[in-house]
Amino acid sequence: MDDHNPTRKHTFHTIDGVEALINLDPGELFLDLPANTPRYIRVQEGDQVQEGDVRTQTSQTMDSQTLSKWRIDSISTDTVTGVDVDTGEAQEWDREWLIQRLGTGGFSVKLTDFDRVSVSETTGLGGSHADDQDDEVSPHVIVTAYGNNGQKFIQLYSATEPGDWESLQLVDQDQHVKEFSEDVLEKFETAVARAIQLEQQYH
16 A cells, blocks of 8 residues: 655655655645655644654553644645644644654654555465464564554464465554554554455465
């Protein structure tokens, strides 16, 4: 899966010493960070941003009442405006300033979607019981889903029948996935299932 948009205008910026590909269009902030990798950060109008780095902090820390949170109302080519979700107070940021804060972890966007998902076959679909000497089921397919908040989530799957993609079963779940809300989990499972189905067409 990919969110490739050929009409999006981009430029390269350096964020904390790392080259990033940044979109220039109004309506959203989109960072490929680092550039030319699947990891990305996207903020759209209506999304929620907050203080703190979701990539390094626990969910308990990010839920702290001491961290300010804003709903993004508008994104122009120069500025971003939002409203504090607790006080209703309006806030305006310089677009470049907010991009830098998102890239360095000063701010984070709430996880809402998974536009990029990669599927890789590791050892071939030989069946999870192919080696009876192994107590653990060896994963045959690795699925990596990238969220709009810059995080990645890795799931391991194994085929119960040799060469049968329809028999893939989850054998190791990313711990973060267990904390997803029902809505986010549904989006995650839909994105993963679609990516596996697409990959299956090439086997």
